Amino acid sequence: MPKLRLRRDFERRNNELPSFKDISRQADACFHVSSEGELEQCMVLVQDLLENSKLVEIVFTSDSVERRCLRLNEQFENLRVYRLALLNFPFFKFSDWVTAKKLYMCRYDFFSELMLYGARRDVEFYLLSGSLKNKEEKSGHLSFSKFSLYDFIYAASTKDVALFNKLGIKNVVEFEFRILQISKRLDLANSTLESRSQLDNYISLLKNRDPSTCLILGSAWPNEMEVFKNEKFIKSIINSEIFVSVAPHGLSDEFINSIIESIHKFAPNLPYQILKKGEEIIPGRVIINPVPGVLLESFSLFSHCFIGGGHGRSIHSVLEPYLAGAMIYCGPRTHRSTEYDFINDLGSENIRLVQELPSLFDKLGEYDRKKELTKRAKIIDNHRKKYKELLDKLIC
Structure with a gap:
């Protein structure tokens, strides 16, 4: 009632x-x-x-x-x-x-x-x-x-x-x-990101790294923190060989706390940091980004993107990180996503399924980002x- x-x-x-x-x-x-x-x-x-x-x-x-x-x-x-x-x-x-x-x-x-x-x-x-x-x-x-x-x-x-x-x-x-x-927002990505003072240190760090060493977990759910249940992955993060950012699907305190609890559950020794205005980013930590309205723009700074939802109801938008130039990784629940079909039609090598969450790190591979950005710019044009x-x- x-x-x-x-x-x-x-x-x-x-x-x-x-x-x-x-x-x-x-x-x-x-x-x-x-x-x-x-x-x-x-x-x-x-x-x-x-x-x-x-x-x-x-x-x-x-x-x-x-x-x-x-x-x-x-x-x-x-x-x-x-x-x-x-x-x-x-x-x-x-x-x-x-x-x-x-x-x-x-x-x-x-x-x-x-x-x-x-x-x-x-x-x-x-x-x-x-x-x-x-x-x-x-x-x-x-x-x-x-x-x-x-x-x-x-x-x-x-x-x-x-x-x-x-x-x-x-x-x-x-x-x-x-x-x-999406392309309209990507055209304005730099100015949008720079307008958010909370992101100053975050953007500076990313722009000084090779994008191929950067991974974002976009629209991530707590159960998907199981990706960190991989000792090689944890070691690479702590040694700053790879920079990992988590953009939670929900931005409430309750949801972010559940993300943190899940990290503790699957990787109790993995350090993390919640992004806050004015705070220096400490190397060797997973960065949780709670800033709203900038996920699409953030994708442009990463070469690798895991999109959440695929080990739950269905994957979230994979078209946004694809057009931003990233290699896409997602769970097997793609049945509701026409965007997945659209990208797959352009080439199955553009998107990789992660059946078991701890295997994500092992699936990260090299790809020609410059070539892909040119190709995807042509799709937009x-x-x-x-x-x-x-x-x-x-x-x-």
């Missing part, structure tokens, strides 16, 4: 949110997102529309993305946001609020009220980052009926394009929108060119 009450109150806050109907205007596009990850998928398109003075609507389903949507709403006068009503329907109806005749949905969520609106003859209906990953066995007449409602689908990977084609959906092409958003070609179709 408490969860239902929270959901009800979440939706009732729609009373505070205006619609473009209130000023007799029609939006150029409406986006639906269910999470911050989905908002990231379409953010480059949302920003381009807003910055070109287009009227934009965002409807969101989860309170996990509420703060960011409301912040955008405060930033842009040409934006309206709305919480999708699941419990309070029909008292709050999406169709009573929306004005746009172009509706963009992202990835997986197919709420009937949105699908019915998108299926209208006077509405152009798009799916961004569409995927059939792990849905092959369920793909049949019902899936065809659902996906055939879209006027066009931008799939998350070439594998997904093939699966959609197999299903009988032909109006589909591969395009990873996140590449553009090609996506930018493709995006320019499809932008007119999407926003005209």
Whole structure:
């Protein structure tokens, strides 16, 4: 009951949110997102529309993305946001609020009220980052009926394009929108990192080391501290042969304490240090970095990146460190990650699976970082060119 009450109150806050109907205007596009990850998928398109003075609507389903949507709403006068009503329907109806005749949905969520609106003859209906990953066995007449409602689908990977084609959906092409958003942040990585005074000593140390001797555990979970259950690894850290930084998945005191407890459990003799403003970094220690909002930018300073989640529910974003130039290592739970498929399509040598956590150190290998950075810069450039070609179709 408490969860239902929270959901009800979440939706009732729609009373505070205006619609473009209130000023007799029609939006150029409406986006639906269910999470911050989905908002990231379409953010480059949302920003381009807003910055070109287009009227934009965002409807969101989860309170996990509420703060960011409301912040955008405060930033842009040409934006309206709305919480999708699941419990309070029909008292709050999406169709009573929306004005746009172009509706963009992202990835997986197919709420009937949105699908019915998108299926209208006077509405152009798009799916961004569409995927059939792990849905092959369920793909049949019902899936065809659902996906055939879209006027066009931008799939998350070439594998997904093939699966959609197999299903009988032909109006589909591969395009990873996140590449553009990630590349924008990487272009500003140095200035972003330098703006955080807590990172001064951290950045200085990394810039004075060979990146091939630097490893970051990104979006790391406590159970993944088992990577340190390797005496050769511990010795290399203590002797400063390798610099290791841990960027925890959660940044609360409770989560960071659980990371520390896990290090004690698996490697009781391994020294660590929590990064703090003004403190010198002591050589031979694992550095725990709790500074928020800089993980993507930090990847540019490391040649090796282990991404967390793969020994739990599923791996987190591997596309960010890949585009930053790192060799990627992750656990075997890749079943939900279209980014893993995207990178694998470009070459399986770019990403290495770590089945047993203590074996990570033994899997670290040499690679031509300069060559990889050039290759990945070309991927970004090609996506930018493709995006320019499809932008007119999407926003005209």
